[in-house]
Amino acid sequence: MSVPAGLRYAKSHEWAKLDGARVRVGLSAFAVAEIKDVVFVDLPAAGTAARGGQSFGAIETVKAAFDLYAPVSGTVHAVNGALAGSPETVTRDPYGEGWMIEIEAANPEEAAKAFAGLLDEAAYAAHCTAQKH
Amino acid sequence: MDATTINLRHTPLAEWHRAHGAKLVGFAGWEMPVMYSGIVEEHMAVRERAGLFDVSHMGRLDVRGAGAEAFLQRVLTNDLARIAPGQGQYTLALNEAGGVLDDLIVFRRADGYLVVMNAGNREKIMGHFRAHADGASVELVDRSADLAMIALQGLKAPALLAALTPATAALPRSAMAEFAIAGETMLVSRTGYTGEDGFELYPPSARAVAVWDALLAAGKGLPAVSCGLGARDGLRLEAGYSLYGHEIDEETSPWEAGLGWAVRPEKGNFIGREALLELKAKGPRKQQVAFTCAGPGIPRKDQALTDGNQEVGIVVSGTFSPCLKLGIGIGYVRGGGEVPAGLGVVVRGRALPVVRSKLPFYRSPGLAGGHP
Numbered sequence: 001m002s003v004p005a006g007l008r009y010a011k012s013h014e015w016a017k018l019d020g021a022r023v024r025v026g027l028s029a030f031a032v033a034e035i036k037d038v039v040f041v042d043l044p045a046a047g048t049a050a051r052g053g054q055s056f057g058a059i060e061t062v063k064a065a066f067d068l069y070a071p072v073s074g075t076v077h078a079v080n081g082a083l084a085g086s087p088e089t090v091t092r093d094p095y096g097e098g099w100m101i102e103i104e105a106a107n108p109e110e111a112a113k114a115f116a117g118l119l120d121e122a123a124y125a126a127h128c129t130a131q132k133h
Numbered sequence: 134m135d136a137t138t139i140n141l142r143h144t145p146l147a148e149w150h151r152a153h154g155a156k157l158v159g160f161a162g163w164e165m166p167v168m169y170s171g172i173v174e175e176h177m178a179v180r181e182r183a184g185l186f187d188v189s190h191m192g193r194l195d196v197r198g199a200g201a202e203a204f205l206q207r208v209l210t211n212d213l214a215r216i217a218p219g220q221g222q223y224t225l226a227l228n229e230a231g232g233v234l235d236d237l238i239v240f241r242r243a244d245g246y247l248v249v250m251n252a253g254n255r256e257k258i259m260g261h262f263r264a265h266a267d268g269a270s271v272e273l274v275d276r277s278a279d280l281a282m283i284a285l286q287g288l289k290a291p292a293l294l295a296a297l298t299p300a301t302a303a304l305p306r307s308a309m310a311e312f313a314i315a316g317e318t319m320l321v322s323r324t325g326y327t328g329e330d331g332f333e334l335y336p337p338s339a340r341a342v343a344v345w346d347a348l349l350a351a352g353k354g355l356p357a358v359s360c361g362l363g364a365r366d367g368l369r370l371e372a373g374y375s376l377y378g379h380e381i382d383e384e385t386s387p388w389e390a391g392l393g394w395a396v397r398p399e400k401g402n403f404i405g406r407e408a409l410l411e412l413k414a415k416g417p418r419k420q421q422v423a424f425t426c427a428g429p430g431i432p433r434k435d436q437a438l439t440d441g442n443q444e445v446g447i448v449v450s451g452t453f454s455p456c457l458k459l460g461i462g463i464g465y466v467r468g469g470g471e472v473p474a475g476l477g478v479v480v481r482g483r484a485l486p487v488v489r490s491k492l493p494f495y496r497s498p499g500l501a502g503g504h505p
Contacts, residue, residue: 036171039453040429042481058481060431062172062453063363065481084429 003029004095008071008118011127015095016071018115021108023072026099027059030128032091037062041083041090043100048076050103052114057100059090070103072114077104144189145281145341155361161253163190166361175364176455179327180497183287184360185348192255193276193335194262197245200270205239205246208265208404210387212397216241221307221322223395225387226258227405231412232383233390234261236375238324240309247276247309247320249333251377265404280320281341285348285357286331286368288499293352294321294332301332315340315347326365328372330499367452370461373423373492379434379449380421380463386412389465391421391492419446419465420472423494424487426460432478432485438464439484440473448478456495462487 007015013031017024032038040060050056050070057068079101083089090098105111119127141164150157155166166187168175178184196205206213211224218241226234235254240247250258259275266273285294295302298312301321309322317340325331336344349357366376375381381390386409388396398406412418426432432451437444451462466472477484 036168037173037453040431042430055481060453062176062367062455063167065431065433 003121007095008115008120009124009127010069010071010118012067012069014069014071016115016118018111021074021105021111022077022102023074023105023111023115024099024102025056025068025071026094027068027090028124029094032094032098035059035061035066035091038087038091041087041100043079043083044076046076046079050074050076050101059087068100071118072103072105072111074103074105074111076101078102142190144187145338146187146189146283146345149342149345150187150359153359155359158362160362161190161251161255163252165190166359168361168363169359172361172363172367173455175358175360176367178358179287179329179360179364179368180456180495181288182355183285183290183293183331183352183357184327184364185345185357186284186286186360186362186365187281187345188284188333189281189338189341190252191277191282192248192250192252192258193280193282194248194250194259195245195272195274195276196248196262197272197274198270200267201245201272204266204271205248206400206403208262209237209239210396210403210405211239212400213239213241213246214400215397218243219308219310220305221309221324225392225395226261227387227403227409228383229405229408230383231386231405231408233377233381233385233387233392234258234383236377236381236392236395238322240322242309247335249282254377279338280335281338281344283334283336283341283345283348284325284327284331285334286325286327286329287357288329288497289352289355290329290331290357293348293355293357296353297347297351304332306330315344317344319344326372326374327368328374328493328495328500329368329497367455370450370452370463371454371456371493371495372497373463373494376450385419385465386417388413389417389419389421416469418469419467420469421463422446422466422472422476423463423490423492424461424476424478425454425457425490425494426462426478427486427488429460430478430480430485431460432462432464432480432487437479438466439477439479441475441477441484444479445473445476451478454494460485461490461494463492
């Protein structure tokens with residue numbers, strides 16, 4: 001699986017991709033590899049407020065539900081509606097078709113500031129290694 | 134290794150599970166496989182073919198002696214007089230207040246009884262039995278360590294076991310007998326917890342791995358799949374079977390749990406009988422409801438049931454049903470009155486509408502009705 005460059009990560013395993021004032025959000029390959037049998041991705045409607053560090057939805061497997069946390073604050077600008085019909089896409093293509101929502105921050109500066117506060121790839125890899133042991 | 138895996142007990146198959154990529158979890162003090170390939174894949178393998186489960190964590194107890202039958206009649210709710218040697222019976226053990234201590238299967242043998250109990254209630258039941266057994270006429274022998282327990286379950290399980298030992302095909306439902314399987318003589322019962330036909334095998338612990346391997350190798354063309362506790366829980370819920378700590382506990386009466394058929398007050402006195410009859414006269418304190426979810430979303434244990442205005446009960450089991458392809462659950466609505474219409478389950482702050490369902494959620498073509 002190819003991991004796109006320039007992503008940042010939350011400790012709770014969401015990835016974030018910055019594009020101006022907007023941040024696209026999904027779940028990392030490390031997290032989806034730990035989660036099998038995804039049956040439902042519960043996402044908010046567009047226009048909903050998202051708050052950094054707070055739950056915006058959940059991913060449900062046969063066995064359990066896992067909360068999803070917003071890496072930045074703002075308004076939900078877009079939602080990946082395709083996941084309603086094929087939730088397993090999250091596992092198959094976590095950085096591509098498996099994206100979940102786009103959050104629009106108040107302005108590009110706020111988006112950039114929140115984004116910079118997330119883990120870079122090396123720090124996230126170290127975080128995952130620590131979690132495995 | 135994290136702290137939660139320290140001091141867990143291990144079944145004779147623990148090394149096999151580890152070597153074959155099982156995801157291991159702590160369950161009732163035991164390190165057990167929760168899944169191998171994936172819960173849905175294992176679940177469907179049982180529904181369509183066959184699956185193999187290590188259930189050695191359950192408790193196995195021999196009850197022997199001249200006073201064995203009278204003793205069991207006193208600590209269990211079902212009537213042993215209704216079963217002949219070689220037959221098994223689903224039954225309950227109650228406390229003095231009529232609460233359920235455990236649900237168990239008892240097999241009548243030529244020379245005594247074999248009682249199978251839940252892993253999580255093992256110490257409690259062993260202690261309860263010892264406290265009530267008259268040592269002079271009743272002998273209690275814990276067989277949990279020297280016997281393993283393997284469940285072979287599924288639509289094709291009878292064909293698969295018959296390929297190794299043809300005589301097993303004639304074993305009636307709920308019955309137990311000795312068979313030679315993979316060169317080892319062992320007890321085998323035609324019982325299970327999946328809603329499919331199948332068997333539970335009780336090989337000597339030292340032979341558990343050899344028997345497990347033989348069962349996996351037996352299904353040429355339709356191999357059995359090794360399954361974990363994740364699939365086992367989904368299968369039992371689709372089949373509508375109670376799980377201790379969920380549908381049944383010390384605060385739930387057998388009637389409230391829909392298990393009144395396993396209670397025979399007419400057989401004479403037993404522990405909890407008086408309290409139970411009082412409870413029955415007063416009427417139920419809660420009512421069990423089974424339901425499917427009308428939309429996407431999956432009910433989980435401890436979520437609230439709502440009538441749209443207020444909380445009216447609680448979910449005790451919930452999962453995604455691989456056969457129905459939607460969320461299914463069992464809960465209790467408080468009080469003895471009519472269950473409100475428009476019931477919903479509160480998932481992440483939102484009420485998810487549910488449709489009441491009859492049990493079982495799924496009925497196997499391989500099993501013509503009948504509980505355990």
